Amino acid sequence: MKYLALLLFGILLVSCKKEASQDNAVTVSIDTAFAEVETPVADNRQTxxxxxxxxxxxxxRDETRLxxxxxxxxxxxxxxxxxxxxxxEIIGRLNILEGKLLEDFHAHFYDRNGDPAKLHDTIQYKKDLLGKAGLEFWHIGEGMGEIRAKNDYYLKMFRDHVTPDYKRFLMLQSADDSDLWSADAGIAITWEQLSQxxxxxxxxxxKYPESKLYARAAANYHMYRYSYLFGQDNTPTYEHEGNTLYPEIVDEYNRFIKKHPTSPTAKIVKQMLDNSGNIGFKSIREQENAEFQKAYDGFYGEE
Structure with missing residues (x-):
C-alpha cells in the first residue's frame, strides 16, 4: 500500500513534487539558477x-549562498x-554510489550490542568528507541507512531569506529530522512526541493554505496523524480483533483532548474513544485512510 511506502521512507526523501501553480508566483528555473555550476569536476585519477x-x-551550496x-x-x-x-539529484547519486554500504549499514556502524562501533578508516574518511559538506550517514531502520543533508542544513541557509511559510516549514522539518520517528515497522518516539x-x-x-509548500506539509500532517491514531505494525494503538484501544492509548488521547481541545485532530481522537470496541471504529479508520491517501496523492501524484 502507498501509505506503507510513505511511512518507511519519510517525506524528506521526495524530490518529485506536484504543486499547483499560483498567481504571481515567483519561479526559478533550475537550469538558469545553477547553470554556472554544471561544469564537471576536472578528471583526476586521485579523486x-x-x-x-x-x-x-x-x-x-556556495553558489546558492551568493x-x-x-x-x-x-x-x-x-x-x-x-x-x-x-x-x-546529487544526494540520490551518492546513495546509489554507496548502495552496498548503506544496505548493510548496521553491520558497519554498530556493534553486536547495538552501540556505535569504531568505524573502519575508509568509512570514517567518507563520514568526515560528507560531514564537511553538510551531509551525513543516517540510519533508517531494517539495518539500512542513507546519505542525507543534515537535519538543519536548509534551515541554517535559508531561514533569514525566505517568506514566513517557508521559514516555518524549514523549522518544523529540521526539528522532525533530528530524530528517527519510525523504524522497523514501529513508532520510535513517544506518543506524546508524535502528537506534537x-x-x-x-x-x-x-495557517498557510495558500503556501506552495501546502501539499508537502499536508502529506506530513496526515502521515503523522494516521500513525498517531492507528499506530504501525509493531506499535499499534488498538487490539485488532476487537478494535479496542489499549489503556495507555486511551490515557494519551485524553491528555491530547485536554491540551488541544479545538484541534481538528482532537475531534477524531474523541470519535476513536467513543467507538473503541465497536463497529464505528472501522469506519473511522477507513475515513482516515482515505484522507491520508488524498494527501499522499496531492504531493506524490497518483500512481
Missing amino acids: SDLEKLVAEFSRL KLSSLKPEEASALFDAYETKNN RVINWENFVL
Missing part, C-alpha cells in the same frame, strides 16, 4: 567518485525549491 559528487554538492544575499523573500523561497531539487508533530503540521496547513 574518487564520492569526492567528485561531494565537491559538486559543495559548489552548488545568490541568496541579493534576493527578495519570494525569490529566495523559489530558489530553495530549485536548490533542493538539484541537491536531491501532528499539531505542528496541523497548525501549518491551517
Whole structure:
C-alpha cells in the first residue's frame, strides 16, 4: 500500500513534487539558477567518485549562498525549491554510489550490542568528507541507512531569506529530522512526541493554505496523524480483533483532548474513544485512510 511506502521512507526523501501553480508566483528555473555550476569536476585519477559528487554538492551550496544575499523573500523561497531539487539529484547519486554500504549499514556502524562501533578508516574518511559538506550517514531502520543533508542544513541557509511559510516549514522539518520517528515497522518516539508533530503540521496547513509548500506539509500532517491514531505494525494503538484501544492509548488521547481541545485532530481522537470496541471504529479508520491517501496523492501524484 502507498501509505506503507510513505511511512518507511519519510517525506524528506521526495524530490518529485506536484504543486499547483499560483498567481504571481515567483519561479526559478533550475537550469538558469545553477547553470554556472554544471561544469564537471576536472578528471583526476586521485579523486574518487564520492569526492567528485561531494565537491559538486559543495559548489552548488556556495553558489546558492551568493545568490541568496541579493534576493527578495519570494525569490529566495523559489530558489530553495530549485536548490533542493538539484541537491536531491546529487544526494540520490551518492546513495546509489554507496548502495552496498548503506544496505548493510548496521553491520558497519554498530556493534553486536547495538552501540556505535569504531568505524573502519575508509568509512570514517567518507563520514568526515560528507560531514564537511553538510551531509551525513543516517540510519533508517531494517539495518539500512542513507546519505542525507543534515537535519538543519536548509534551515541554517535559508531561514533569514525566505517568506514566513517557508521559514516555518524549514523549522518544523529540521526539528522532525533530528530524530528517527519510525523504524522497523514501529513508532520510535513517544506518543506524546508524535502528537506534537501532528499539531505542528496541523497548525501549518491551517495557517498557510495558500503556501506552495501546502501539499508537502499536508502529506506530513496526515502521515503523522494516521500513525498517531492507528499506530504501525509493531506499535499499534488498538487490539485488532476487537478494535479496542489499549489503556495507555486511551490515557494519551485524553491528555491530547485536554491540551488541544479545538484541534481538528482532537475531534477524531474523541470519535476513536467513543467507538473503541465497536463497529464505528472501522469506519473511522477507513475515513482516515482515505484522507491520508488524498494527501499522499496531492504531493506524490497518483500512481
